[in-house]
Amino acid sequence: MIRYYREKDISEIELIGKLIKPQYTFFINNYTKYLVYELHDHIVGFISYSIIQEQGEIIDIAVKKEYQNQMIGTQLLEVVIRNMKTSGCNNITLEVKINNYQGISFYEKFGFIQVATRKKYYPDGKDALLMIKNIGDKMNNIYILAIETSCDETSISIVKNGNEDMGTIILSQIDIHKQFGGVVPEIASRNHIESITFILNELFNQTHLKMKDITAIAVTYGPGLIGSLLIGVQTAKTLSFLYQKPLIPIHHIIGHIYANRLVSEFKFPLLALVVSGGHNDLILMKKEYCFKKIGGTLDDAVGEAYDKVARVLDLGYPGGPIIDQLAKEGNPTYNLPLPLDDDSYNFSFSGLKSAVINLIHNERQRGSEINKKDLACTFQTQVVNILVKKTMRAVKELKVKQLLLAGGVAANQGLRQALKDNCDKEGIILIIPPIKYCTDNATMIGAAGYYAYRKKIITDLSLNAYATIPYDNDN
Amino acid sequence: MNYFFIDTTNEILSLAIANDNHILASNSYYAVGEHSRYAMIGIEEIFNKTKLNPQDIDKLIVVNGPGSWTGIRIGVTIGKVYAWALNKEIISVSSLHAYALSFSNYDYYIVAINARRNHVYAGIYDKNYNNVLDDCYININELNKKIDQLDGSIIIIGNIKINEKYKTVPVKLDIKAVINYYKNKSSNNYEQLKPKYLKKTEAEEKL
Numbered sequence: 001m002i003r004y005y006r007e008k009d010i011s012e013i014e015l016i017g018k019l020i021k022p023q024y025t026f027f028i029n030n031y032t033k034y035l036v037y038e039l040h041d042h043i044v045g046f047i048s049y050s051i052i053q054e055q056g057e058i059i060d061i062a063v064k065k066e067y068q069n070q071m072i073g074t075q076l077l078e079v080v081i082r083n084m085k086t087s088g089c090n091n092i093t094l095e096v097k098i099n100n101y102q103g104i105s106f107y108e109k110f111g112f113i114q115v116a117t118r119k120k121y122y123p124d125g126k127d128a129l130l131m132i133k134n135i136g137d138k139m140n141n142i143y144i145l146a147i148e149t150s151c152d153e154t155s156i157s158i159v160k161n162g163n164e165d166m167g168t169i170i171l172s173q174i175d176i177h178k179q180f181g182g183v184v185p186e187i188a189s190r191n192h193i194e195s196i197t198f199i200l201n202e203l204f205n206q207t208h209l210k211m212k213d214i215t216a217i218a219v220t221y222g223p224g225l226i227g228s229l230l231i232g233v234q235t236a237k238t239l240s241f242l243y244q245k246p247l248i249p250i251h252h253i254i255g256h257i258y259a260n261r262l263v264s265e266f267k268f269p270l271l272a273l274v275v276s277g278g279h280n281d282l283i284l285m286k287k288e289y290c291f292k293k294i295g296g297t298l299d300d301a302v303g304e305a306y307d308k309v310a311r312v313l314d315l316g317y318p319g320g321p322i323i324d325q326l327a328k329e330g331n332p333t334y335n336l337p338l339p340l341d342d343d344s345y346n347f348s349f350s351g352l353k354s355a356v357i358n359l360i361h362n363e364r365q366r367g368s369e370i371n372k373k374d375l376a377c378t379f380q381t382q383v384v385n386i387l388v389k390k391t392m393r394a395v396k397e398l399k400v401k402q403l404l405l406a407g408g409v410a411a412n413q414g415l416r417q418a419l420k421d422n423c424d425k426e427g428i429i430l431i432i433p434p435i436k437y438c439t440d441n442a443t444m445i446g447a448a449g450y451y452a453y454r455k456k457i458i459t460d461l462s463l464n465a466y467a468t469i470p471y472d473n474d475n
Numbered sequence: 476m477n478y479f480f481i482d483t484t485n486e487i488l489s490l491a492i493a494n495d496n497h498i499l500a501s502n503s504y505y506a507v508g509e510h511s512r513y514a515m516i517g518i519e520e521i522f523n524k525t526k527l528n529p530q531d532i533d534k535l536i537v538v539n540g541p542g543s544w545t546g547i548r549i550g551v552t553i554g555k556v557y558a559w560a561l562n563k564e565i566i567s568v569s570s571l572h573a574y575a576l577s578f579s580n581y582d583y584y585i586v587a588i589n590a591r592r593n594h595v596y597a598g599i600y601d602k603n604y605n606n607v608l609d610d611c612y613i614n615i616n617e618l619n620k621k622i623d624q625l626d627g628s629i630i631i632i633g634n635i636k637i638n639e640k641y642k643t644v645p646v647k648l649d650i651k652a653v654i655n656y657y658k659n660k661s662s663n664n665y666e667q668l669k670p671k672y673l674k675k676t677e678a679e680e681k682l
Contacts, residue, residue, distance in 0.1 A: 027526065029531075031528065031530075052528060052530055053530065118519070119516070121523070179682065180678050180682075184676060184678040186544065186676040186677075186678070187676055187678060187679070189544070189545070189548060190670070190672070190676070193548050193551060193552055193555075193670060194669070196552065196555065196556065197555045197556060197558075197559040197665055197666060198666060200556070200559060201559065211560065226545075227544075227545050227548070230511050230545065230548065230549065230552075231548060231552055233511065234511060234514070234515075234548075234549055234552040234553060234556075235552055235556050237515040238515065238552070238553050238556040238557055238560070239556060239560060241515055241518065241519055241529070242529050242556075242557065242560050242561060243560070460516075461515035461516050461519055462512050462513075462515075462516055463512075464509075464511050464512045465511060
């Protein structure tokens with residue numbers, strides 16, 4: 001029979017415990033429980049476990065040698081899983097020695113999956129494998145808590161099954177950085193840390209979800225401003241440790257691509273054009289969560305060129321939306337060079353940017369007025385033309401089924417319209433996320449996090465932040 | 476009562492779990508620029524060593540600066556998120572005060588941390604460890620003038636020589652002394668726990 005332990009069982013428990021750990025001692029506190037398997041007045045096996053804040057953990061399970069392979073361990077574990085279900089636990093975790101293959105396959109039979117390794121967890125220096133089994137009502141749904149702090153937006157979101165935005169909070173610091181004409185990294189970091197717990201609190205209040213409902217935590221770990229990234233990474237690691245949740249590292253650009261998943265299914269192969277203040281990449285995806293960079297910028301990202309041109313024209317910050325608006329009202333009357341137009345998929349915008357700046361200086365020196373609307377229109381026309389030209393060539397040459405647009409510059413009306421017209425002509429499906437998912441947000445990190453989780457892209461607590469880092473995983 | 480201590484404000488990362496009488500486990504790493512990588516691993520290790528759960532901690536004691544700005548934010552982020560998540564009491568400790576508390580038997584403790592450009596982050600404490608000069612960002616010459624006015628036995632603790640008359644004793648951290656001093660002090664709300672930079676950013680100063 002299976003029953004709770006009594007005082008008199010302790011010495012027998014310790015004897016059996018020594019089979020699994022030579023220094024085994026009986027250990028109990030407010031959260032730990034022991035169940036024993038009694039046969040003919042003797043203890044032949046036991047299981048110890050804990051339930052803390054609706055989080056179940058299996059601590060040890062051991063059966064006497066001569067009683068092994070008699071389903072005793074199985075029965076003990078079944079009772080505990082049932083107990084944990086009735087206690088309202090959503091998942092059960094356990095650590096098992098990395099080379100205990102018998103143990104690992106035993107737990108896998110019960111539906112435990114491997115989520116992380118704990119370095120040097122055991123006294124002999126061996127690593128532990130962290131395994132988890134979902135048992136709650138929400139067991140079929142995967143909820144990702146996602147954190148994004150790579151630049152000047154502090155954002156946290158909960159995303160269900162990779163495509164349902166349960167709630168997202170974004171605090172933009174744009175008004176703070178406006179006065180400096182651009183993002184000041186140290187000020188961005190200082191503001192992230194001010195608001196991080198406030199946002200967590202708001203998000204859980206709004207969504208009526210609890211940490212126990214969360215399956216895993218995803219966080220942007222690069223590229224971006226290192227000081228800013230660190231706030232998000234540290235927050236994610238702290239929550240991962242406190243609640244024993246898997247930790248998923250997400251590349252910022254991959255997040256931008258997966259913003260599209262919030263509005264559409266993916267059909268492979270597909271091509272993604274990621275354009276923002278910091279990025280300007282063409283990425284080929286042959287299957288889910290596989291990325292190959294086929295082109296990028298050789299100097300400025302397109303958003304960066306917009307900001308610099310806007311600054312010289314005294315248009316304010318950020319420059320992209322302002323130039324986009326002015327361009328609509330003007331005509332392409334100025335003479336500007338077309339940016340890098342070769343047979344690669346790479347981009348270069350610094351020449352165009354310099355040409356604009358020179359043109360403005362020359363006109364000013366001559367004392368003639370610059371027509372800002374016409375100049376904005378000429379600049380934007382050149383930018384859009386080359387982006388569309390190279391992207392559409394890649395679409396045709398690589399025979400992709402879908403084209404995804406992503407990143408902050410995906411909000412640019414001129415670019416959206418030109419790509420749409422071209423894709424319609426070619427019969428290619430173009431997907432563009434709504435504006436709110438184009439600029440930096442944690443929802444997209446949650447969407448990417450879901451697919452990373454399904455691919456078991458999980459890291460441990462040594463995760464760090466990186467200012468630059470590649471994402472290619474399909475060579 | 477169980478206490479969790481963290482200091483990530485300088486090049487040595489210090490972590491500890493203590494109860495009322497003892498340090499139960501502690502970790503320190505010399506890891507310049509690597510606190511982000513090691514802090515959580517170190518925390519996991521001390522919890523494993525003590526067999527305590529994060530829930531078992533009653534109060535978080537977080538050193539919030541002055542020091543490395545990036546470093547400060549690592550400890551403060553961990554503290555704030557921990558306090559929010561598990562509804563824990565949290566209290567912030569000035570790094571300068573923590574270093575002063577690590578020495579004894581002087582009338583005055585002067586703590587000075589190099590802040591470059593002939594400036595230091597400094598505080599002056601009396602024999603009861605109360606501030607005589609509030610923690611501040613100060614020109615070294617100005618600090619020396621204040622030191623000259625002090626009457627009694629003094630010690631200068633820090634990482635920079637500031638005075639010809641006295642040598643500077645290197646910083647050390649007596650975690651037990653810090654915890655003993657702070658364990659009964661009233662705690663902050665986690666939203667009030669802020670990094671103590673003591674200096675505006677360059678961009679703000681130029682505005």
